[in-house]
Amino acid sequence: MTLDIRDWRKIDAPWLSAALARRGIDAKVKDFTTRPVGTGQIGDCVRFTLTYDSAPADAPTTLVGKFPADGEASRATGVALWNYYREVKFYNELQATARIATPTCYFADVNEESHDFVLIMGDLSPAEQGDQLAxxxxxQAKLVAAESAKLNAAYWNDDSLNERPWVMETENAPQSVPPEMFPVVWDQFVERYxxxxxxxxxxxxxxxxxxxEAYGELRHGGPRALIHADFRPDNMMFASDKGGAPITVVDWQCFAYGPPAADLGYFVAGALTAxxxxxxxxxxxSLYKAELARQGVADYADDMLQKHYVIGAYQLFLTAYFAAVMVTQTERGDNMFFRMLNGGVDLITDHRAEDWLA
Known part of the structure; x- marks a missing residue:
């Protein structure tokens, strides 16, 4: 069977059997149930619980699929910002060499024109999704710091990423959001809240x-590496009391070739209290820098690392207000975006960096 891109409601047993076959699993799915999982703002995730007519012992009993958001505003944002396209490209072209812990990918494909997509992954349960609000x-923060260093080291100053225009901040990446849109969205954010x-x-x-423009120049000083660019608890799975991998990083919709420690600043500002x-x-x-050294990177000057760390707080602030306006509004989303925004403010002001762009 040729796998096609389809809405999760139209996926059937032969389609799932074909997806498993892509990973070398010779199984015949008999039936399955579905239920939504996760708290994604841009994409919707569904767990497929499988029963088989025949299957090897290592065949998964559950899979998780990711699809375009049902919410019209969120879906439009995912298309406009190339988030869906970019995530499929990560799993198909970069995952194998990224060093960071990511889910098993059974099938990923995207329509080049409409950006409709399907991503079928291994189910990470009993690990549990992190919670930005909690x-x-x-x-857990120490685990995250080490994973961030692994990802950065995998593509440290790797200018071959410039050959992939779907990696944000590369030389050939298209400008998905015109600069004049940011103050408009900021005014809308202030008016709404x-x-x-x-x-x-x-x-x-x-x-x-x-x-x-000044923000972009700030981001391009010093070394560069592949960064996740939305590095926060909701995009991570942590081991629970019932088991699961210590940490797995998901939601590869926004990755960029940018300032390495920005991911760490983004995470710490949003996930820890001030x-x-x-x-x-x-x-x-210090843990992050030590892991970088273990991964073969020893030339990250402390002053540049600190600068990039604070830039991560600016990125967190920017992501929070922009997404709050652009995606489908929910109460949890509003609370999450303000946790991010205010965490960014606290880190920026603690480092006396509030006027870096003034």
Missing amino acids: GVTLD GDRVSDAARHIGKHLSTSM EERRTHGDGII
């Missing part, structure tokens, strides 16, 4: 949204 433990936006956030948002970050941040950065 934050993470210190042990009013007094919920602090004075410090208003100051940073005004300067950031109207200084995208007090936790002030107490443990230096130790997490």
